[in-house]
Amino acid sequence: MSLFRKSLASLGMGAARVDTVIQQDVLIPGDTLKVDVQVHGGKVAQQIDNIELALCCHYKEDVPTSRGDSQHRVETLTQTCVLAAWSLPYAFSIAPNDVRHFEASLALPFNTPITIGESKVWLDTRLDIALAVDPRDKDRLTVRPDPLLDGVFTALELAGLRIRQVECEAADGFALPFVQEFEFVPVSGPYHGRWRELEIVAYRDEESLKLWFEVDRHQHGLSGMLAGLLGRGELHRYCELPASLHPQQAGEQVLAFLDSYT
Structure with missing residues (x-):
């Protein structure tokens, strides 16, 4: 049963999960983003090699395309930009059903987009687990003008x-x-x-x-x-x-x- 559970955990079933709690309701570019990264143990013990965080947004880009004929067209694509990335060098083992907390203060870049209209900003948190599906968490941020x-x-x-x-x-x-x-x-x-x-x-x-x-x-x-x-x-x-x-x-x-x- 233990081996079976480990196999399921490597596929993401019954594995550890991550939940990042944002400490501020509203941010402005240049602020310090304070987070509480909560790691919840799954059904088996797992080794966490690292905690990775990335501040992301979307932007639109016009890309020339061709359909095999002489006419060139422009297609508008939605791209993802990583505004900033952080690595929390915490290697640890988490037991089944255990909860670990890691607090971090992250500097919000000056040109983080203001979150109005179609502009969205989010924090992506990932647990680095060897030979397993990496658990992730995605949290939307509210960013206002400086x-x-x-x-x-x-x-x-x-x-x-x-x-x-x-x-x-x-x-x-x-x-x-x-x-x-x-x-x-x-x-x-x-x-x-x-x-x-x-x-x-x-x-x-x-x-x-x-x-x-x-x-x-x-x-x-x-x-x-x-x-x-x-x-x-x-x-x-x-x-x-x-x-x-x-x-x-x-x-x-x-x-x-x-x-x-x-």
């Missing part, structure tokens, strides 16, 4: 703009293979009737918040063009805000910058 970006969004909202869509789009020239793109539409205020939509890409590091803008004044619509323009170096509406700036000042500077171009 104070500087929140100040910009607040100013845009007060000026009558509303977020319509948020997506992570593939782009070249950045540490990550994508950028997060925010699409705003004017519903009232000074830009209503002047703009059809405003697209913004935000990129943050320790020193500053970098912003790229594209404004559509016509009816054809931009919708996803900004990341492509960035990749080709064709976008020139750009401003940089120091990290020490007060959020309200950040919003005021962005509105003044947009007015100067439009």
